[in-house]
Amino acid sequence: MKSEKTRIVFIGRKNSGKSSLINAFFGRKIFDVSEIPGTTTGDASKAMELLPYGPVVLVDTAGIDDSDDIAGKQSGIIKSISSADFAVVLLDARECLTNGEVELFFYLDKISLPYIIAVNKIEFGVNPILLTELKNLKLVHFEISCKENVGLNELKKQVTRMLPKEPEPPLIKDLVPKGGIVIFVVSVDNQSSNRRLIISQIQTIREALDEGTVTMIIKEKELRFALSSLNLPPDLIVADSRIIMRIAADIPENIRLTTFAMLMSRYKGSLPMFVRGLKQIEGLNDGDKILIAEACSNHKGQDESTPANIEGWLKLHTQKNIIFEHKRGGSLPEDLSGYKLIIHCSGCLLSRKMMRVRLNQVQLMDVPVINFGIMTSYMYGALPRIISPFSDAAGELK
Ligand SMILES: Nc1nc2c(ncn2[C@@H]2O[C@H](COP(=O)(O)OP(=O)(O)O)[C@@H](O)[C@H]2O)c(=O)[nH]1
Numbered sequence: 420m421k422s423e424k425t426r427i428v429f430i431g432r433k434n435s436g437k438s439s440l441i442n443a444f445f446g447r448k449i450f451d452v453s454e455i456p457g458t459t460t461g462d463a464s465k466a467m468e469l470l471p472y473g474p475v476v477l478v479d480t481a482g483i484d485d486s487d488d489i490a491g492k493q494s495g496i497i498k499s500i501s502s503a504d505f506a507v508v509l510l511d512a513r514e515c516l517t518n519g520e521v522e523l524f525f526y527l528d529k530i531s532l533p534y535i536i537a538v539n540k541i542e543f544g545v546n547p548i549l550l551t552e553l554k555n556l557k558l559v560h561f562e563i564s565c566k567e568n569v570g571l572n573e574l575k576k577q578v579t580r581m582l583p584k585e586p587e588p589p590l591i592k593d594l595v596p597k598g599g600i601v602i603f604v605v606s607v608d609n610q611s612s613n614r615r616l617i618i619s620q621i622q623t624i625r626e627a628l629d630e631g632t633v634t635m636i637i638k639e640k641e642l643r644f645a646l647s648s649l650n651l652p653p654d655l656i657v658a659d660s661r662i663i664m665r666i667a668a669d670i671p672e673n674i675r676l677t678t679f680a681m682l683m684s685r686y687k688g689s690l691p692m693f694v695r696g697l698k699q700i701e702g703l704n705d706g707d708k709i710l711i712a713e714a715c716s717n718h719k720g721q722d723e724s725t726p727a728n729i730e731g732w733l734k735l736h737t738q739k740n741i742i743f744e745h746k747r748g749g750s751l752p753e754d755l756s757g758y759k760l761i762i763h764c765s766g767c768l769l770s771r772k773m774m775r776v777r778l779n780q781v782q783l784m785d786v787p788v789i790n791f792g793i794m795t796s797y798m799y800g801a802l803p804r805i806i807s808p809f810s811d812a813a814g815e816l817k
């Protein structure tokens with residue numbers, strides 16, 4: 420799928436040579452080059468094979484203006500970099516840095532997007548002020564000329580070297596020692612016609628099995644018996660959010676306990692970030708706006724974390740007049756600046772990458788964010804216990 424391939428965005432002021440550079444990289448015309456600034460309007464993308472790396476999607480962006488306030492709602496840059504895996508920032512060798520460009524570096528760092536800076540059109544000489552500015556910001560750059568074919572091979576090699584080779588992050592394997600024991604407690608609703616395990620359960624159980632973990636899958640009723648039948652305490656118990664409070668009391672404090680939702684939130688997002696987002700709840704005031712975002716329009720709610728329940732709980736808990744807005748499907752609204760908090764669904768149908776695109780956008784706009792899974796545990800008062808297996812996130816709770 421095109422959305423899952425490594426995306427390389429080329430960013431820079433209009434006329435800095437983005438389209439020329441992409442064409443030069445591949446030795447043929449992929450995007451139009453023009454001396455009239457603003458030829459590329461909106462992002463244009465093209466799937467290509469970048470050897471020896473593999474398939475990539477090249478994104479030629481519309482370009483940033485001198486006046487571009489990146490965080491401003493008009494800017495397409497947030498969108499372009501949120502979905503990127505790597506950025507090539509083009510500067511014109513004759514110019515100095517603009518505020519927009521300095522801000523861009525700041526934003527790239529903020530979402531930890533790897534990038535490279537190419538100073539183009541060096542046949543005119545390089546502006547010494549630009550060099551000083553880059554040095555002061557401790558930014559390394561490559562000097563190139565698309566026109567005279569200078570430095571292009573080195574740049575291409577470096578880009579290929581720097582492209583992320585992302586290993587799959589763990590769901591559960593880092594939490595359990597080799598040959599360890601895990602009990603999965605699932606809530607099987609006998610009334611429901613759909614009596615399947617959900618995708619997050621299957622993925623987690625599968626990973627545990629692949630790691631050679633001794634795996635027990637039970638319903639909550641069997642938990643006591645399961646615990647007493649083991650000679651050794653389990654290394655971890657993973658349960659559905661909806662039953663967590665009912666079973667927590669039966670599980671000795673020294674046994675680590677978490678939820679499928681926590682494992683998934685870590686896999687598809689960032690637990691520390693969500694824990695920071697939770698802090699926003701206690702500071703909410705009358706008239707504050709919260710966005711409840713769902714990636715698909717048919718969220719069944721595998722637990723009690725339906726938007727209606729979350730809204731109801733927040734009203735009761737805060738005793739404030741909060742304004743809730745909803746966004747279902749598609750992408751997040753472009754302007755998020757009016758929201759005090761975003762409560763995002765767990766994204767069970769979104770790939771990791773698609774979820775990350777959304778979370779990047781939220782982060783770039785400085786809006787605190789949590790997801791349904793964390794919200795549920797917080798509402799139940801279960802968060803401190805089920806977050807304790809994750810030391811970085813547990814630290815944020817303090
Ligand atoms: N002198 C010079 N001109 C260049 C160089 N690279 C691109 N250009 C010219 O700069 C103009 C804008 O290039 P383009 O690739 O369309 O820029 P974009 O708007 O950033 O995509 C075109 O006229 C190009 O021919 C270069 O290295 N030296």
Ligand SMILES: [Mg+2]
Nearest residue numbers: 437438459479
């Ligand atoms: Mg262009």
